[in-house]
Amino acid sequence: MKQDYLVRALAFNDEVRAFSVRTTNTVEEARRRHDTWRVGTAALGRTMTIGAMMGAMLKNEEKLTITINGGGPLGQVVVDANAKGEVRGYVQNPHVEVESIRPGKMNVGAAVGANGYLSVVKDIGMRDYFTGSTELHNGEIAEDFTYYFANSEQVPSAVGLGVLCTPEETTEAAGGFVVQLMPGASEETISKLEERIANLTPVSTLIDKGLSPEQILEEVLGEDNIRFIDKMDVSFKCNCGREKFLNAIKGLGEAEIDSMIKEDHGAEVECHFCREKYVFTEADLIALKAEKA
Ligand SMILES: [Zn+2]
Numbered sequence: 039m040k041q042d043y044l045v046r047a048l049a050f051n052d053e054v055r056a057f058s059v060r061t062t063n064t065v066e067e068a069r070r071r072h073d074t075w076r077v078g079t080a081a082l083g084r085t086m087t088i089g090a091m092m093g094a095m096l097k098n099e100e101k102l103t104i105t106i107n108g109g110g111p112l113g114q115v116v117v118d119a120n121a122k123g124e125v126r127g128y129v130q131n132p133h134v135e136v137e138s139i140r141p142g143k144m145n146v147g148a149a150v151g152a153n154g155y156l157s158v159v160k161d162i163g164m165r166d167y168f169t170g171s172t173e174l175h176n177g178e179i180a181e182d183f184t185y186y187f188a189n190s191e192q193v194p195s196a197v198g199l200g201v202l203c204t205p206e207e208t209t210e211a212a213g214g215f216v217v218q219l220m221p222g223a224s225e226e227t228i229s230k231l232e233e234r235i236a237n238l239t240p241v242s243t244l245i246d247k248g249l250s251p252e253q254i255l256e257e258v259l260g261e262d263n264i265r266f267i268d269k270m271d272v273s274f275k276c277n278c279g280r281e282k283f284l285n286a287i288k289g290l291g292e293a294e295i296d297s298m299i300k301e302d303h304g305a306e307v308e309c310h311f312c313r314e315k316y317v318f319t320e321a322d323l324i325a326l327k328a329e330k331a
Contacts, residue, residue: 042272045251053223058215058251066209067274071228074132077149084179087214091117096114102160108177110151124275126311150177160165194219198241
């Protein structure tokens, strides 16, 4: 399988910045780990796709968490991403089915719900956080993020996100783009961009054709207008580990650890983000208590 990657570009005399990403393998890895059904794969996949691109807007060790809470049957959609192309995420209820709008057109908005909010927490280091939040527009995710960028970050943007599933419900193709006006963009650039966006082929069609991230941006912006800046691999990656969960148990307090030892004779925890299971034996917990004392 082809490695997922993201491209960054500038366009229209550098008055526009743009990102595009292919996330097919990343979304398929999430689907496999969480066993999401079609509409869950689409909602999680779209959110991971925008997450990967928003991660690319960060620097060095910065990272972000997206939470979408629309009140629909999927429950919360949560995605973590960082500046290194690492993305992870989950939906609260992966086994959800909603009627399609028409054959092949999933009703992601109905599954996510539009009665709620999306929030973005950016961890920009030194215990410094930026939190932005906005009401959901339709729960289809791409438009919700267009509103988020406009309302919460004051950046006029166009967002396209697409996830296609095979008849066997695996991920056939996934990807998307974000185009943003830089401060001080000229009226001429704004109207050129608006015209292109208004006449744009739906991103799911572009992805279905197998276009690369570069080709998607050429379709969106016009190939003569773009200057590609760089490229980065993107993949599903969870940073959980035995040590982290052991520390979490340690933080629960002695009474809780005692009851795990006496009643459960150990502990089994599962990572929300990747479904990896960690088993701690009675002996592990006794050792933890001794270490703590
Ligand atoms: Zn994990």
